[in-house]
Structure formats: structure tokens, C-alpha cells
Amino acid sequence: GETVQIQLWPDDPKKQAELAIQFLVDRGLVTPLPNAPHNVEAVTDEDVYELAKRLGAKPGKPLSEIIIEDRGPW
Template identity: 50%
Template sequence: MSEIITAVYSNGVLHPQSHLSLEDGQTVRIQVLTEETASEAEQVIQSLVAALLVTPPPHRGDVEPVSEEAWRELTQRLEASGGKPLSEIIIEERGPM
């Protein structure tokens, strides 16, 4: 699971500004972007969208979470692929162009 949150750094500790869906003691990786860096990244994304080079990223509320059933089905399909890279599976499912 990947999640972008806002946190405040105080006395050597990051304090999340919203609830995190983590288990107690769970290890996570953190990439720190200051508000200035995040703003610069947003400007780059907006420029790429305006140039029609990328589609805009979905907003948090726009994307439905994957259901348990869909997750299981995808897991089974990936396991049945025999370790084939996901890119190859997608190309095969698309069929001839």
C-alpha cells in the first residue's frame, strides 16, 4: 500500500496530520518532500498535462479501492503466469494491434 500524507516535524519526530492505516511496529519507507518541493513537482506535472504528454493523476476520492475478490483474482492470474513479467502479461491480454 502506498499513501501520501502530510506530517509536521517537531523535536526530531514526524507527526502525521491524518490517521495512518498501519499496524503498530510496522516498518515503512518514507520519502520527505517539503511543501516547496511538492509544489515544484505539482508544477512539473501540470506542465506535462498541459502539453498532453501525460494524463492527470487521479484524485484520492476518484479511485475506488480494489475489492478483496478482485485482489484474489489478480493474485491467482499472476501466480499462474509462471513468473512472467507483468508487462508481458498485459501485452498478451491486449492481443494483436
């Protein structure tokens, strides 16, 4: 006889991501941040579009300068 290993994965992508991260943590390949928020919202398509539009309006300018400008006055 032949032995076959079957592993079932949930259909929920969020759960799949959590399982993948836990797999990496268990093997010591990544270390979770101690105070990282657990309920971070995913970036929406609208957010990505808006960011691309804003970055496209400033060709040739380094991203670091754009970020500093967007922070506003200290």
C-alpha cells in the same frame, strides 16, 4: 514552562492520505500530475485476489509479457 505542540489528525483514512500528500507537495518533495484523476477508486480485496490468481497461473513468465497479452489485439 514547557511548550508542547499538538496536532489532531482526522479519523478518515482518505483524508489522512490527502493531508500526507499535501504535506509532501508543500515541501516540494513530490509534484502532482497535472491531469491526474482525483476520484480514483481503491483496489478491492477481490481485485487483488483475482490478479494474484491470474499471475499465479503463469509462473516463470515476466509480468511485462502478461500485461501485453492481457491488452489483447491492437
